[in-house]
Amino acid sequence: MRALVLLLLIAYAAAAPAERIKDLAQVGGVRGNPLVGYGLVVGLDGTGDQTSQAPFTVQSLKNMLTQLGVTMPPNVNPQLKNVAAVAVHATLPAFAKPGQPIDVTVASIGNAGSLRGGLLLMTPLRGADGETYAIAQGNLVVGGFGVSGKDGSRVAVNVPSAGRIPNGATVERAVPGALDAGGDVTLNLNSPDFTTMQRMVDAINRDAGPGAAHAVDAVTAAVRAPADPSERIGFIARLENLELVGADAPARVIVNSRTGTVVIGARVRVTPAAVSHGSLVVSIAERAAVSQPAPLSQGETVAVPRSTVEVSQEGSRMFLFAGGVSLDEIVRAVNQVGAAPGDLVAILEALKEAGALRAELDVI
Structure with a gap:
């Protein structure tokens, strides 16, 4: 075609290949949990927040210094060009245990020009329940950079106001596992489909015995599983590798x-x-x-x-x-x-x- 149009042609072979259950469904309750925190990045080369437009940066720094035993006069308003207020977020993986490292992403919430070369100070990361599940700290890796002139002109490559810290947080609290409660194991299809659900239930019943699994709806299947945790792990591992032919996608x-x-x-x-x-x-x-x-x-x-x-x-x-x-x-x-x-x-x-x-x- 003469136009710049991409036709992604989704075609199936005459005999559709079998797929594993682990590629079609997820174990219910096994998921990550989002974490978020507020912190300060220091050590910037004059690209931090302008305190006249971001007063919360000065307030945060004063609070931190007070906790560290440094008292500042109330009428002092320092001009901080090397400090930036940032939002820190991460995902707590399923079954993460205290002491394990996780990656974090840091993004400016003020008017900092760049976070390149900055250091994130100790920042608690909280979950939706308000509890602290990880502590983040470390040197930022920023993929972008920006250059500005005295006349106000500025050139930026990528996004210099956001970066990552690989293994920048340490897990402090574990989330109770969904497999510890016992009872049935639920499998949730990635895409709702009655045909695929029925085929998955049939495949499980052929392997684990008649009546071992039943469909709840087009997404969820309940599977009778052993009560012992170690046996449940092996049982789920066997279920994940069962193969079946998924239904064709709708037109x-x-x-x-x-x-x-x-x-x-x-x-x-x-x-x-x-x-x-x-x-x-x-x-x-x-x-x-x-x-x-x-x-x-x-x-x-x-x-x-x-x-x-x-x-x-x-x-x-x-x-x-x-x-x-x-x-x-x-x-x-x-x-x-x-x-x-x-x-x-x-x-x-x-x-x-x-x-x-x-x-x-x-x-x-």
């Missing part, structure tokens, strides 16, 4: 209106329809003609604008969709007419409105 066409990307699913079908595609070209040219007065006359030489407007219609093409054509035939027909991204979207929308497109059309 769907996804259109990204911002980038022009079009994704057409393999199950998309079109009923009999005819599509005409052509383009109207309008050309407008402006030129100046010089008007020269006759000799010995009182006239003046002037430039007179001349406009030329041409309208041309390129050869329109019409192609016919037979009933139940496949994805390959749809793409081949659209490529033959050289449809641009906007034209392709218009064709798909017209087919949908005409009732000829047997698929969901989602515009994102």
